[in-house]
Amino acid sequence: MLPSNTLPNPAILARPRRRRSPMTLGAAFGLVLALVGGGAWLATRTPIVNLGNEQQLSDSGLLQAWKDGAVIVMIRHAERCDAAPGPCLAEPDGITVAGSQAAQRVGQGLHELGLNGADLLSSPKLRTRQTAHFILGQALASADWLGTCDPQFPAEAMAHKRPGHNLVLVTHNGCIDHFARQQHVPGGERASGYASALFVSLDGSGKARILGRLNEPDWQRVLASSGR
Template identity: 75%
Template sequence: MLSLTLDNPPRTVQRRPRPWALAMVIVLAGLAAWLATRTHIVDLGNEQQLNNSGLLQAWKNGAVLVMIRHAERCDSAPGPCLDDSTGITVAGSQAAARVGQGLQRLGLAEADMLDSPKLRTRQTAHYLLGQEAESAQWLETCDAQFPSEALAHKRAGHNLVLVTHNGCIDHFARQQGVPGGERESGYASALFVSVDGNGKARILGRMNEPQWQRVLASTAN
């Protein structure tokens, strides 16, 4: 019987990782780390998300900064104007009043209120608050300094209501790491932010104008 003896058995070849595969792993790891830093805006019109956000308790503690975009502009809507063409529409004034009812239910006794000097924001503030608010130029400028200005005006134990513009709210959301597709604010929508004792901000979520009836119902008792 013939037997064969292999003096040199085949060696296992160890393959080195290909450069492109290693690069892909690095890219994916970097992407995952970047996504982890993104802040997504919660829809506070959803009752469960509203309750989970902690907004109602934070508001009671005077720890909330809320930025509200002006109501529907007269110069970009088909409806009748309230009066001046640079202001808001009649429908916009009614929407602002509805949002104001929600704010009143949350409680404005200890809140500070500021608006942009633009007519559309001053009119919105009037219908929101039922009174004139103090105007501040930085609420119209809407530059990269807006987030720090907003936080600097937030007093401990006092909620701060800012009636401003989409561009200003965008700057704040951008600084908080919100992706571009989520930074757009609708007319009379409100972006709620909690501010802790060290001045650190955390976005709680957004409430659009038609959703404020849910706030009224949630705070009825």
Template identity: 75%
Template sequence: MLSSNTLGHAAIHARRQRRLSRKSLGAALGLCTFVAALTTWLATRTHIVDLGNEQHLTDSGLLQEWAEGAVIVMIRHAERCDSAPGPCLDDPTGITVAGSQAAGQVGLGLLQLGLNDADMLSSPKLRTRQTAHFILGQAVATEDWLERCDKQFASEALARKRPGHNLVLVTHNGCIDHFARDQGVPGGERESGYATALFVSVDGKGKARILGRLNPPAWQRVLASAGR
């Protein structure tokens, strides 16, 4: 027969085991909740694909969206003269010679896509006006909101998108960053290089969807796809 002390120790041990089991269950449930929340959060993130990749270009639907006049393209100004070693185009507050050439590449790509029904706007800064000139071959109307780069940038851009007309915006990295942030793009993916274009489709209800990004050297692939 077991002594009362033995029975007492056994009861205490059993209670401890139950407490440990409850703690383990609670920890497991907490971990599951955290993983589920993290998975949900990650699912809401938007990742910007490289449209220089032919498969990404095809999957994005860019060419069809552009043909339907359903696209906003935001282009960062070309290489700044005041932060690059290369020769300046002219004014030191503008772009470099290499930057003007990169902007020309972008312009050839946009012409291949078609600009007949496109609306075009630029930031009033000299570097953006010069970039727009080399992209589009003409002076472009300027609007101040394209250089303010504040939290209203996304709504300002969408408000100017006319149905059936693509919208070309020559602007700044900070402005494009605000738009990407508004679309749920993670911080490490929002940076736009010089003369890089971010393409966004806009549906009939004004809802935006990021199609992808294209840097100047990759335009040749778009030209080839558009010319098929």
């Protein structure tokens, strides 16, 4: 027989097992649902690829899609005169001198891609018309929907895309945001820098796919490295 001081305490043996609180189980179940739901939400998000990265440019399929005339490119106007300290090109609601130079560099990049057969349109606002002039060396036809930037912008852009012809749109951050929003791009990735370009391809059924964004400083470098 064991000494009495080694016997288990009857009070401990009699202690009932602790039951999990229904509130605790409910909270855990809710956490699981939240995690699953969060994963599904993330799966629907469309990140914008940085085409300034040579590998991502190659993987995006942009160069082939451009050859096929299957691309819409939305270019934000260059640096605004009324929002920058540099000298203005002309009127305060236009672009800066530095902005005009940036637009010329974008234009050189677009010409490297090739503009034969491309359709070219600009917002009627002065800053976009000036940007378009320095990008393309000519005045462009303008369209009000490129300056209104309402939720109908994505439908308008796709309606103006002709099969086999790339479409170049010089527009505003708000318009580009509407297109990116429709494609489920997260809010933190939708903002476009001055003179940056968002490239979108359309397949044979008219379904849009964002290929990526090319910022103004990267045009010449990446196109040169890709053999353009």
